[in-house]
Structures are given as C-alpha cells and as structure tokens.
Amino acid sequence: MDTSDEPFDRALLYLRAAGHDTGPETRAQLYSMLQARGAEKPALSPGQLLEHMPLWFALPEPRVGRHLPPITRASIGYPRE
Amino acid sequence: MNNAGSWRPIAFRRRFLLVLLVAAQTLAGIFLFAQTVPDQAGSGTIALLLIVFGVLFAWIGVGFWTAVFGFVVLRFGGDPWSLSSRVRPNGAPEPLSAPTAVVMPICHEPVQHTLGGLKAIIQDLEQQGQAGAVDFYVLSDSRDPDIWLEEQATCEQIRRELGPGQQLFYRRRNINLNYKSGNIADFLRRWGRRYRYMVVLDADSLLSAHCITRLIQLMEARPEAGIIQTTPRLARAETRFARLQQFANRCYGRLYSAGLAAIQLGEATYWGHNAIIRVAPFMAHCGLRKLRGPGLFRGPVLSHDFIEAALMGRAGYEVWLEPAIAGSFEESPPTLEDDLIRDRRWCRGNLQHLWLLVTMGKIRMAHRMALLTGILSYLASPLWLLFLGLSGYVALAGPTPEPALPGVMAANEAGSGAGSLLVAVTALLLFGPRLLAVADHGLARRTLAFGGLFRLYGNTLIETLAALALAPIRMLIHTLHVVRALLNLKVGWQGQNRAGGLSPDLSLHNFGLLLFSAAAGLALIHWQAPTLTPWALPVLAPVFLAPALACWLGRKPGTDTWLQVPEDGQITRVIELADSTSPLHHDPGRLSWFEQMVLSPVFARASQSGAQPATGKKARALERLVDRCATEGKQALTHRELTLICNHPEALEALHWRAWHATPESPWRAVLGCMAQSVESASPAAVSLPRRREELAWVEVAS
Known part of the structure; x- marks a missing residue:
C-alpha cells in the first residue's frame, strides 16, 4: 500500500486500518467524496479529512470488553505482630 | 469426615x-x-x-x-490421615456450586504462553461441565503498556473464543503495592466477598478440571481447612536445564512431598500458588503488614506464602499439603541463570522471615519450623x-x-x-x-x-x-x-x-x-x-x-x-489444551501494541463515548504528554506516561488524530509506513463478513 501523504492514500490506509473494505466501489466513493471536499474553500488537509471518515463510511463498531463485576468492598485483617 | x-x-x-x-x-x-579432627588445631x-x-x-x-517417611507412606498405599484419603470421591462429581475465583496474578510475563495456559484451564473445566460456579481473574501488575495492552487484547480474544458462558475478567492495578500479595489483597478487597474459595495460580500454573473440582470438594468436606496446597509437577520443560529439574521433580519429588505431607499433616505450608484458599478467614487473618525493622527487615514482606500459612494456622485453621491430588502443574525456569535469579528473590524473602520468627507471636511450632527450613535453605x-x-x-x-x-x-x-x-x-x-x-x-x-x-x-x-x-x-x-x-x-x-x-x-x-x-x-x-x-x-x-x-x-x-x-508419553488433557492454544497474531517487528492502540480507528471511536474527560492541571499535563508523544514518538515517554495516555480516552483520541496527521518529519509517519505494510500483508475482509482472527490483530487491541 502506498504510504505517501496524498489525501486519497492516507484515507485508504485509514479504511484498511479500520478493517473496512477497500474494493473498487469504496475507492470510487472515496474519490468522489474527496473531489467534492477538494472543491471547498479552504480545502481540507489530509488530517482533517480523516476525521470525516467515520461519517462517510460505516466503520466497524468498537467491541465493548466485559466489565469487571460490581465491587463488594471488604477489608483485610492485619494481625498484630 | x-x-x-x-x-x-x-x-x-x-x-x-x-x-x-x-x-x-x-x-x-x-x-x-x-575422631578425624587433628588435635593440634585450636579448641575454639x-x-x-x-x-x-x-x-x-x-x-x-x-x-x-x-x-524415608515418604517412601514408607507410599509403600503402604498412601497416608490414611491425609484429607484425600479421608474424603473419597463418590462416583461422578456433582456440579460445583460453591462460588470460587481462580486468580492469576501476573507481572511482565510472556503473555501468550501465560494466558494460553489459563485458557486451557477454563476449557478443561468447561468440557467437564464445571465452569459454572467458577470465575477467572487475570490480575496484572505489568507497567509496560506494550505488555499490558497485549494482556488485555489476549483476554478479550480468549473471551470471544470461549463464548458467552465463561467469566474471565482482566484487572490491572495502576499502583503496584506489595508485589504479588498486594495484588491478591487488592482483588480480595474488591471482590473477595463474592467468593467462598479462591484458587491461586502462578503465571506458569496449569490445573486440570479434576484438580480444581477435587480441591473444592475437599474444602467443602473439611470446614476447618483454610488452605489446601497441591504439589505441582514440573511440565512442559524444553531446555536441558528444565528437563533436569523436571526429571528430578518427577522422579524424587514424589517421596519428599509424601514425606513432608505425612509429617506436617494439618500444619503444612502454602507455596503461593496451585492451592485453594478459604477466602473469609484468609481476609480476616492473613493481611501482611510492612516490616518495621532495620535494613532487609523493613518494607513489604517479599515471600508471603509461608507467612500466610502461619497466620492461617494461628487463626485456628488447618493448612494441608495434598500430594495425592493429580493434575497440578507448573514449569521450571528454563536456564540456570533464571533459576539463580529466582533464588535471589526467594533468598531475600526467606531471610526476611528471621524478623517475623522473632516478632510474630502465637505461631504454631510446625510453622516456625517451616519458616526456619526456608531460611536455612x-x-x-x-x-x-x-x-x-x-x-x-x-x-x-x-x-x-x-x-x-x-x-x-x-x-x-x-x-x-x-x-x-x-x-x-x-x-x-x-x-x-x-x-x-x-x-x-x-x-x-x-x-x-x-x-x-x-x-x-x-x-x-x-x-x-x-x-x-x-x-x-x-x-x-x-x-x-x-x-x-x-x-x-x-x-x-x-x-x-x-x-x-x-x-x-x-x-x-x-x-x-x-x-x-x-x-x-x-x-x-x-x-x-x-x-x-x-x-x-x-x-x-x-x-x-x-x-x-x-x-x-x-x-x-x-x-x-x-x-x-x-x-512425555501420556499427555494430560490440560497440558494438551495449553500446547494447542494458538497465540494472538502479532508481528512485533512492525507495530508495538501501544502504536496499534493509538492508530486504531476502532478505538478512536470507542473513546468518543468514554468517561468524563480530565480537567484543570491534569488535562494540561495530559496535553503536554500527548504533544511530546506526537512530536518525539513513544520513546520520549516513560511507561507511566504512556499508561496515563492509554487510561484517558480523550488524550488517546487527541494522539490518534495527531498521529494520523503525521507529516514526513514526524516519527509517527514511519509508524504509519509500518502499519501500511502490516495491513498490506493481511487482506482485509468486508466489514459485513465475520473477520478472521489474524486479521483482527492490530485493530482490535483496544476493543
């Protein structure tokens, strides 16, 4: 994968990192999004662009790990020496 | 009984x-x-x-x-006074009902190997239909984020693989007081009241389902028992040194443990792991104060197990060593150096007992002798x-x-x-x-x-x-x-x-x-x-x-x-399960676990619904840390500072975007390059499809 700093490449890497499909359909969608944003003034930097990715694409939902059980506070008995 | x-x-x-x-x-x-000493030498x-x-x-x-005691006992078919002889198993074991926690305190251990063993224990219990009443806790004292993040990710993976029925929890202490005994005390203060028994494991422990079931059964049958200690066999030895130790343990250890158990009976010692503990009396009587003597005899008790057994005995409870219970395993240090390094820690801990021998009153004579034996060793x-x-x-x-x-x-x-x-x-x-x-x-x-x-x-x-x-x-x-x-x-x-x-x-x-x-x-x-x-x-x-x-x-x-x-010829099921556990895929030559966590888009989104953000001085300190990490890379921060970032979702998210904004001069630019190679080698699956485990490796750390 290209690691250049071009917005398209960085955005594609972000999608792959998120586990999102990066097939032709996604690439076309990404390209059109970038074209639309590129026409805006001022144009978005590659970094700013990435912050929009979760809005444009359905990225995988984060899994929530199992929480610890509710705490049942207790104390430890310390013997006298 | x-x-x-x-x-x-x-x-x-x-x-x-x-x-x-x-x-x-x-x-x-x-x-x-x-008779052999020359008379010419001075009398003094x-x-x-x-x-x-x-x-x-x-x-x-x-x-x-x-x-010799052990030989005689074994030749006569075992000790009739041991708990195992007096409480015979009646046919098929009944499902366990006593709430029990199996705890594994760890600190900078090889994560995949250690947690692979724990997974094998859970699987073995599940296969025997005995996992219902047992909860499992990984209690981590690790401070290096690259280690504890891996521990966290691996626990999460084990949970997913085992299915919804299991109860495996991961807990990491931010403040590592009093080493292992402090870690267990911290667990007991938080969740001890939920459990009647606690089975303590070491990082290399393997206990079969039969062993755990039998320990609980013996505890239920003998309310006076505070601790029952198994005699772990050395297993999974690979190096020559470890195999020498394993052979000695397997060939001669049987006699020593049988003899020791016969002599000590209900006043045996606790070896710190591969044992079951009655939680309530342990919490009531076995807290360890810091020593207040001079030099070595000041600070936390390093070798806690013998002292805990002595305190349990002082409180009127019995401590049994039960060599007849099979299915308890541990591993030998792989090299002579590691063995001697471990001895260095044990030596210091055992010598501290000199102070306790003098200052602790009402300790039973058998436990005093055990402490003295440890010192003399x-x-x-x-x-x-x-x-x-x-x-x-x-x-x-x-x-x-x-x-x-x-x-x-x-x-x-x-x-x-x-x-x-x-x-x-x-x-x-x-x-x-x-x-x-x-x-x-x-x-x-x-x-x-x-x-x-x-x-x-x-x-x-x-x-x-x-x-x-x-x-x-x-x-x-x-x-x-x-x-x-x-x-x-x-x-x-x-x-x-x-x-x-x-x-x-x-x-x-x-x-x-x-x-x-x-x-x-x-x-x-x-x-x-x-x-x-x-x-x-x-x-x-x-x-x-x-x-x-x-x-x-x-x-x-x-x-x-x-x-x-x-x-070597008859592999026990729990060892077989541990050997067959596949490690969580991770290529350490590329991204560290911390880097994975920072760059993970999955985690960045998880942090948006996180806890209350830090405010005031703390928020400013976090900002400075994020800034330093973003501009100089993770090497510029200590383990504690990296952990602080990991523990604060808003700081992690800020670093996430800074890393993704990396310019060619930033150290994160090189990390992005490594990550690109990493995702290149593993083709990503479509989001809607179930993902294969190895593809989850780096994006799933933080989830």
Whole structure:
C-alpha cells in the first residue's frame, strides 16, 4: 500500500486500518467524496479529512470488553505482630 | 469426615520420631567427625567446626528422613490421615456450586504462553461441565503498556473464543503495592466477598478440571481447612536445564512431598500458588503488614506464602499439603541463570522471615519450623562455605606434611576408619533419597513410564552428576545472594524469564562475579597453602565451567524424550489444551501494541463515548504528554506516561488524530509506513463478513 501523504492514500490506509473494505466501489466513493471536499474553500488537509471518515463510511463498531463485576468492598485483617 | 481433628496426636508422634532420628544421626556424625579432627588445631576453631558440621549434617538428615517417611507412606498405599484419603470421591462429581475465583496474578510475563495456559484451564473445566460456579481473574501488575495492552487484547480474544458462558475478567492495578500479595489483597478487597474459595495460580500454573473440582470438594468436606496446597509437577520443560529439574521433580519429588505431607499433616505450608484458599478467614487473618525493622527487615514482606500459612494456622485453621491430588502443574525456569535469579528473590524473602520468627507471636511450632527450613535453605550455602574453609584451616594444623581434610582422611588409623564411615554415611544421606525413589518406581511398576528400568537408572545417574556439578555453583551464588540480602542491596521483583534461550556472552556476563571470586579464592589457597589446592579443585572446577555449563543447559536437547518422564508419553488433557492454544497474531517487528492502540480507528471511536474527560492541571499535563508523544514518538515517554495516555480516552483520541496527521518529519509517519505494510500483508475482509482472527490483530487491541 502506498504510504505517501496524498489525501486519497492516507484515507485508504485509514479504511484498511479500520478493517473496512477497500474494493473498487469504496475507492470510487472515496474519490468522489474527496473531489467534492477538494472543491471547498479552504480545502481540507489530509488530517482533517480523516476525521470525516467515520461519517462517510460505516466503520466497524468498537467491541465493548466485559466489565469487571460490581465491587463488594471488604477489608483485610492485619494481625498484630 | 471420619476422625475429624484427631490428626494432631499422629502428627506429634511422627514429628517426634523425625526429631529423634535426625538428632541420633547428627550426634553420631559429630562423634565420628570429632575422631578425624587433628588435635593440634585450636579448641575454639574445632568447636566452631563441629557446630557448623552438626547444623549441616542435621540439615541433610532432615531431607533424607523426610524421603524415608515418604517412601514408607507410599509403600503402604498412601497416608490414611491425609484429607484425600479421608474424603473419597463418590462416583461422578456433582456440579460445583460453591462460588470460587481462580486468580492469576501476573507481572511482565510472556503473555501468550501465560494466558494460553489459563485458557486451557477454563476449557478443561468447561468440557467437564464445571465452569459454572467458577470465575477467572487475570490480575496484572505489568507497567509496560506494550505488555499490558497485549494482556488485555489476549483476554478479550480468549473471551470471544470461549463464548458467552465463561467469566474471565482482566484487572490491572495502576499502583503496584506489595508485589504479588498486594495484588491478591487488592482483588480480595474488591471482590473477595463474592467468593467462598479462591484458587491461586502462578503465571506458569496449569490445573486440570479434576484438580480444581477435587480441591473444592475437599474444602467443602473439611470446614476447618483454610488452605489446601497441591504439589505441582514440573511440565512442559524444553531446555536441558528444565528437563533436569523436571526429571528430578518427577522422579524424587514424589517421596519428599509424601514425606513432608505425612509429617506436617494439618500444619503444612502454602507455596503461593496451585492451592485453594478459604477466602473469609484468609481476609480476616492473613493481611501482611510492612516490616518495621532495620535494613532487609523493613518494607513489604517479599515471600508471603509461608507467612500466610502461619497466620492461617494461628487463626485456628488447618493448612494441608495434598500430594495425592493429580493434575497440578507448573514449569521450571528454563536456564540456570533464571533459576539463580529466582533464588535471589526467594533468598531475600526467606531471610526476611528471621524478623517475623522473632516478632510474630502465637505461631504454631510446625510453622516456625517451616519458616526456619526456608531460611536455612539459603543460609546452608554460606555455612557450607564456612565449613570448607574451616576444614582446610584445621587440616593444615595436622602433624603430617600432606594435610588431610577432616572427615575425609585423617592422620591416625582410628581417625581414618571413622572418616571412611562418615563419608559413607554422608553419601547415604545425600544419595539415599534418589535410591529410594528409583526403588519405589520399580516396586510400583512405573519404570516403563520413565522409558524402562535401565533408562531410569541412566537418567538418574545423569541427573545426579549434573546436580553434583551444579552444587558448588549454587553454593557460591547463594552465598552471594545471602550477603547481598543481609547488606540490603536491592533486587528487582519482575516476572521471571520463562522462554529460555541464552547466548554464551550472556552466561559469561552473569557469572563474571562468581568466576572472579572463585579465581581469587583458588589463588589465595594456592599462595597460602598449596597442599590444599587439590582439595579445592573439585569444588572450584565446576565453577570455572559455569558459563559453558549454563549455556549448554540452556539449550534444547536433540530429542524430546531426553530424561523421559511419564508425562512425555501420556499427555494430560490440560497440558494438551495449553500446547494447542494458538497465540494472538502479532508481528512485533512492525507495530508495538501501544502504536496499534493509538492508530486504531476502532478505538478512536470507542473513546468518543468514554468517561468524563480530565480537567484543570491534569488535562494540561495530559496535553503536554500527548504533544511530546506526537512530536518525539513513544520513546520520549516513560511507561507511566504512556499508561496515563492509554487510561484517558480523550488524550488517546487527541494522539490518534495527531498521529494520523503525521507529516514526513514526524516519527509517527514511519509508524504509519509500518502499519501500511502490516495491513498490506493481511487482506482485509468486508466489514459485513465475520473477520478472521489474524486479521483482527492490530485493530482490535483496544476493543
């Protein structure tokens, strides 16, 4: 994968990192999004662009790990020496 | 249960017999030794020599007679007074109902290996339908984010693989007070009241479902029992050193543990893991205060287990050692160095018990003896060294020009006869347990499991020769440990190396001080008393070979059945499950776990619904950390600072975007490059499809 700093490449890497499909359909969608944003003034930097990715694409939902059980506070008995 | 409580008279009689045998043997030894000492030596020196000899002779006698007790007990079909004999399993075990926690305290351990073992324990219990009442806790004291993030991710993966029925929890302490005992105390303060029993594991422990079930069953049947300790067998040994230890443990350990259990009965000791604990009395009576003495005797108790057993005994509860319970395993340190490093920690911890022996009242005599035994197991080394030095000094005072060491040869005929007898008795005390163990295996028709009778003989000989070669090395190193401990020179208390593998350079580095000491000692002997040099060489020659020996022992043998033990042929299910656990895919050559967490888009989104963000000074400090990490990379921050970022979702999210905004000059730009290669090598699946485990590796860390 290209690691250049071009917005398209960085955005594609972000999608792959998120586990999102990066097939032709996604690439076309990404390209059109970038074209639309590129026409805006001022144009978005590659970094700013990435912050929009979760809005444009359905990225995988984060899994929530199992929480610890509710705490049942207790104390430890310390013997006298 | 029958005969409840009546084990005490039996224990008294057995201990009295042991004391009688050891005392008689020691007095006889001192009498013989005194015959061989040249009269020309000063009376003060001779008296000191005889005292040191007496202590050491009694020390090896205790080991010998314990093995004899074990041999007799095993030959009569086991101890009728043990808990296992008195509480027989009735057919198929009933489903466990007593709420039980299985806890595994860890600190910078090899994550995949350690948690793979825990997963095997859970799977084994599940397959037996006994996992319902048991919760599992991984209690981490790891401070390096790259380690604890891996622990966290691996626990999450195990949870997913095992399905919704299991209860595996991961807890990491931010403040690591009081080492392992502090970690367990922290667990008990939070969740102890939820459980009736707690099974404590070490990072390399493996307990079969049968073993856990049996421990709970025994606890239920014996309400007076506070702790039941199993005798773990060494397993999964790969290096030559580990296989030597495993063979010794498997071949002779049986006698010692049977003998020890028969002598201690309900006043046994706790070994810190592979044991079950009754939670309520443990919480009520077994808290460990910091020591308030001078030097070494100040600060947290390092070796907590013997003290906890003593406190449990003081509170009126019983502590049982049950060697008859099968399915309890642990691993040996892979190399001699690791074994000696572990000894360094244990030595310091055991010597601390000197203070507790003096200051703690109402401790039972059996537990006092156990503490004393633990102390003497390290003090014996300087005593041996002192004995050798005094022997050489006294020998020089002899009338003949060629000095003869007392106890080995003497100038006159009577002394020579006594010396020969003493040498024979000493050899019997030292090697007798090995002979008894081999005889026991022969009589029980177990030799086939060790590869046949002749192979068992041959392997015993190899192990004995190795033990003889390692004895002087251990003696000198343990002496250094004792000196360092008494001078209160600090040692680390990290997790031990369980992976093996050593280079010759490393061995030379580790043994540098030892080699220097031995060379200086030999030069001094040769300069002052050249006639003693031949006597010193057998002790010092293995020391000079220590680096090469350690290097050779740290490697894997050519065959998997070198020093064969029964487990090589009949693999227990829990070991099989642990061996077949596939590690979480991770390529450490590319992204560290911290870098994965920062770059993970999945986590960045998780953090948006996180906890309350930090405010005020804390928020500003976090901002500075994020800024430094973004501009200088993670190497610019300490483990504590990196952990702070990980613990604050808003800081992590800020760093996430800074890293993704990386310009060509930023260190994160190179990390992005590595990540690009990483995702390139694993083709991502469509989001809507179930993803394969190896593809989850780096994006799933933080979830």
